[in-house]
Amino acid sequence: MIEIENVRKSFGPLEVLKGVSMRVEKGEVVTVIGGSGSGKSTLLTCINGLEPIQGGRITVDGTVVHDPKTDLNKLRQKIGIVFQQFNAFPHLTVLENVTLAPRKVLGMSREAADEIAVKQLSHVGLADKLMVYPSRLSGGQQQRMAIARALAMSPDYMLFDEVTSALDPQLVGEVLDTLRLLASEGMTMICVTHEMRFAREVSDRVAFFREGLIHEIGTPAQIFEAPEKPETAAFLKAAH
Amino acid sequence: MFDTALTLKDLIFLAKGAGITLAITAVAVLFGTLLGTIFGAFKAQASALAAAPLTFVLDVLRSVPLLIQLILANAFQSIAGFGWSPFTVACVMLSLYTSAYCAEIVRGGIEAVPAVTRRAARSLGMTWAQDMANVTLPMALRVALPGWIGLTLGVMKDTALVLWLGIIELLRSSQILVTRLQEPLFILMITGAIYFLISFPIARMGGRLEARWREND
């Protein structure tokens, strides 16, 4: 379970998160929507400790993320994250991209890591690209590889930070299909996204971010069909 | 602070050595640049086949240690009976050595000028020489200048090698003082500081110039 309690985060004088609270249960899919600059993406990088926070508390399965005593490398092994930029490691083949962390971080043998990597890459539909370098892949393929790379660490949680925003429109579908597949398998996921149809389909709950706060949160039916706040309704109307 | 036997006279001796270093640098850079510009312009224009002999010679100048080149040049002039002084040998060899690097810089600069620009100049009725003088070279200069400043500094440092021919330039002067005074570290540090004082400001100026030009682009 991920518990976010009254989290505050600033970049210099700019306060991006102004006291965000949210709780994500095991097996739940939560999507986060909202205008750009509303702090949605920052929240994800705070959850796995890539960014420090200035107030509040985030706990993952009881571990306090920003406690100096927390072993972040250990914690990050159970939280996978996929970014908007694909961040493929260009000097490694697709297979090596996926096996690097299992081998070097978890200390797996090459054979064991290969086996997991092949499984995950088949899962995202890249079984025929194992020995290819990322530069030969389309954006959608690179993003699916990044998903497989995160999954190879057998994480308990997956965070997706606008994973389709840098893609050409015709490539968005294949990545969203991969996310749908993961959701259907019961993976605990937090997805920051601009894809409203996707949010509506896969989410257990939808959070609407506005000016560094969760403005409204509820089931897709509540948020999309009967939003309580006028700002939510206005945002959804503009997004369509 | 320093307990040293170094006197003002010794410092003047070092300064004279630095003067020789600067003199050889100036001559080598002047003639090396003139020759290098001609070589570079030729290489940029001529076919690879026509330029092959020149390319080979320049490549040799860049692939054989300068010290070996100086020794060879000195031996050659003695065999040929030129009767050149070591200073002349040093200046001739360093000029050729400089020209080899300068040619590459000039060629790079010329090739950085788009062919369309040059065609535009020629179609305005300019001759090849006019195009070079008024359009291509001024544009190429901007590309080439940072490299040329680096080359000048490199040549200044490489002049230290002429001490092998018996020329008392800066480093050799310091060596003479070291032998006499037996204070190697202190004297070498002063020598290093002099090299630094000559080199660093020019390097900085070059860096700043490059940054400013990049801004204007």
Place this chain on the structure above:
Amino acid sequence: MFNYTFHWHQALRALPDMLWGALVTIEVAVLSMVLGIAFAVLLAVARMSANRLAYGAATTWIEVARNTPALFQIYMAHFGLGSFGIHLSPWWALLAGITFNNAGYLAETFRGALRAIPPTQTRAARSLGMGPLRAFWSVVMPQMFRISFPPMTNQMVWAILMTSLGLTVGLATDLAGVTQELNVRTFRTFEFFALAAVLYYLIAKAVMLGARLIAWRLFRY
């Protein structure tokens, strides 16, 4: 003019000795390059760090290496260190001087390369649970070497050329040193050094060719 008979056969007879010298030349150059790369990585990282002491030390090293003659740096190792009671043999002084020089130049090359690698690469590596050192070693450094490869090749050629400076501190076993020994015995300066020049040229070309092969083998992406 040219009242002189060239004695090429004498030089050619000495070729085996000179080839052994060439081996020492290559040995010093390769060692200076390996050590230089190791120091340069540390210097480049130190130069980008917030630690004042590390930054200052790295900057001093880099600026001295780049703004004084390589020969001066070799003299420092050979004569200058004597003031601290450290007396390096010509071979060690040459290796130390060239290593110092290589490290200074390569550090700046690496720093430029590091700036060209997006910080998101490190972020991605860290988010997979890698520590900072692991992320640098497995993800950033291989990319840094690829970007830096052409200037590294040039530096390797420079290292070969710089080994000839061993002559000035009395090294007699490398190519230049062996050639000088032969020269002192026979006074056939031109012949011997011309042959040495040919060997240096061939070594330099071999380095360029070797680098191309390594790049072709290593950088498939």
